[in-house]
Amino acid sequence: MDDKVKFDIEFPIHASPQLLYQYISTPSGLSEWFSDNVNSRGELFTFIWDDSEEQAKLLSKKSGERVKFRWLNDEDDQVSYFEIRIQVDEITKDVSLMVTDFAEEDEVDEAKMLWENQISDLKHVLGSV
Numbered sequence: 198m199d200d201k202v203k204f205d206i207e208f209p210i211h212a213s214p215q216l217l218y219q220y221i222s223t224p225s226g227l228s229e230w231f232s233d234n235v236n237s238r239g240e241l242f243t244f245i246w247d248d249s250e251e252q253a254k255l256l257s258k259k260s261g262e263r264v265k266f267r268w269l270n271d272e273d274d275q276v277s278y279f280e281i282r283i284q285v286d287e288i289t290k291d292v293s294l295m296v297t298d299f300a301e302e303d304e305v306d307e308a309k310m311l312w313e314n315q316i317s318d319l320k321h322v323l324g325s326v
Contacts, residue, residue, distance in 0.1 A: 201277050201299035206309055207284075208294045208316045211325040214261055214283045217294065220319060221281045222264045230319040242266065294319075 210217065220226035224235040224242065234245040240255040253266040256278060263282040282295040294316060300308035320326050 202302050202305060203297065203299050204305050204309065206296045206298075206312055208296070208313075210292050210294055210316075210320060210323065212292060212323045214285055214292055216323070217283050217292065218261045220322070221283070221294075222258055229322045231315055 220229060224237045227242075227244070228235040232244040232246050236243045236245070237255075242253045242255060244251050244253065252269040254269060256265040256267050258264045261283070263280060265278055265280040267278040277299040279296070279298040282297070284293045284295050285291070286293075296312050296316070298308060298312065
């Protein structure tokens with residue numbers, strides 16, 4: 198297996214950081230835009246799409262600021278995770294979502310496109326298009 202490469206993407210979003218945090222950190226919020234349904238038991242989150250489901254462990258979260266998950270099917274890959282951070286510009290107060298994720302080198306563009314689609318769905322839910 199090739200090593201995965203880390204990538205970061207920034208998405209400007211017109212929404213309050215408090216509201217955004219609900220959408221990135223709670224099962225009900227995540228099921229509005231990230232997957233069809235989300236269940237959680239403690240630190241274990243189950244993301245459900247059409248006919249498949251993936252489990253992720255919540256590695257860390259900081260209230261109002263960020264969440265970090267690791268897919269359990271990547272257990273052999275301890276460095277791989279995905280993190281969603283809320284960033285607020287100190288001067289302009291512009292809000293952005295910063296996504297950090299990992300993908301195989303030849304799949305980075307595809308992974309970025311997937312995130313762009315997911316965040317586009319989030320913007321629609323927020324009315325921030």
